[in-house]
Amino acid sequence: MIINRIGAEFAYEGVTYVIGAPIVGTPGSEYEGLYGSITEIRDGEDKETENETPDMECSFEAPVIPYDVKELEERFSELYQYPKAIDDIALDLVIMAPEMIRPLDDLRECRHYPMVYVLAEDWAVEGEHGRSSEVYTDFDDAKRLLIQKLEEELENGCIPRWAGYENFVVHSTADSYECYIDGEYCENHYSLSIIAQKLCASNRFVRELAEIYKASCQLEDFVSKVSDWDEITKLTDGQYERLVHDTRFPERLENALGKNDHYWESYWETVSEVAHGLVKEYLDKPDCYKPEADNPYPLCVGNGTEECRECCLWADLQPDIE
Template sequence: MIINRIGAEFEYDGTTYVIGAPIVGTPESEYEGLYGTITEIRDGEDKETENETPDIYCSFEVPALPCEVKKLEEIFSDLYDEPKTIDDIILDLVIMAPSMVETLDDLKECRQHPRIHILLEDWAVDGEQGNSSEVYTDFNDAKRILVQKLKEEQESGCIPQWADDEKFKEHSTDSLYECYIDGEYCESHYHIAIVSQQLCVSNRFVREMGWLYQASCQLEDFVSQVSDWDELDQLTDEQYNRMVQDPRFPERLQNKLGKNDSYWEAYWETVSEVAHEFVNEYLQEEA
């Protein structure tokens, strides 16, 4: 079987590979970290290799970073036991095993764009300069830290040191504070602000966050279930704390649910019931 039509899909071991889709080389390949696209997939009698897995043909991009070019040249020089330059390395029609590539989301596809809040701090005091940044998903979390840091500066930092200077200037908004000595900004200033930006979130990140949240909820359910069990008195505090945070519980629960036919029958029955409700609501709109 040969697949080379753009957009055609091939599923192997739970992963869907799409012709024309972006990929990156994994640590199992000499092309680790290189970006490229899938150009063709061959399986069965049409494979060119003797691998048990499908042959995935990839076209890789020339690395943009000089350090990555150097690393690639070193890898292939060691592999062939002779000096190799980037011009000697094949980047087109490279046959890869599924484990050697990781599929990537298309950046042009619709993604989640949550807003994040970056707390930026910058200062120059007594001949020393520095800056820091911290990222928060909640504005109020960032604002609380801004207030804490600002109070520290107001109480024992540069602000009381400069406050009596006639050239002292300060400016503030609900998400920014800045002070400096006029005419000496580069040498004497303190600036702290919250900058809000949209974050381009991949579908994989959303799934991983969903799994983490689900696992957290399942651990809470676990604690709720066993909280009044008499046998817990036999555990030490250290054992109990370790048990209620054991990541194996969500994994084991998911495995059990996956084999529970009654659970899935009830789930899909409920999905069907709610789906019918929604369809009927929209049909009534048309009427």
């Protein structure tokens, strides 16, 4: 079997490989850390190697960071026991085993962009300087830490000493503070600011967060279930604390649910029931239907056309009064 059509998929040991989709070389392979794409997959009698696994023909991009170039050259020089420069290393039509590459999501697709807040701190005192940054997913967390840091500086830092200078300058907004000695900014300044920016989150990252949240909820369910059991009163305080924070429970619960046929039968029956209801809604409503927000039984908000005035689904439809 030969697969080389762009977008064609090939599943192997639970991983889906897509022709033309981005990949990265995995640790331990000669092309570790290099980015590229799969150009062709051969399996069965069509393989060009005698490997037990499918042949993954890949095209890799040449590294551009000098450090990465040096690493690649040293890796291949050691492998071939002969000095290798970047131009001597094959990057196209490279046959890889599946475990030597890892599929990546397309940066232009399958991405979520939640807002994050970077608390940036920058300072210089008598020529010595430093900077740091911390990332938060909630603005109030960042603002609270900004206030705490500023309180510490106002009490024990350099600001009280500078405040007595005539050329001491302070600027502040709702989410930033900056002070300095005028004419000596490079040598003496302190600033804190919150920078809002979007985070490019991959599906893998979102799944990992979802798993963390689900495990937390399952642990809460576990504690709620056992809290009034008579056996719990026989535990010491230390044992109880370890029990209610035992991270093994979510894993054991997932393993048990995976073997529970009744649970999964009920789950898929419910999925089918809800799906049928949603499909029926779409079949019963015209293409122009736009549901109201925050309404469990939404009507249509309309699109401003004359047809909306006569549509029984329109939220602003006025009944005829005789």
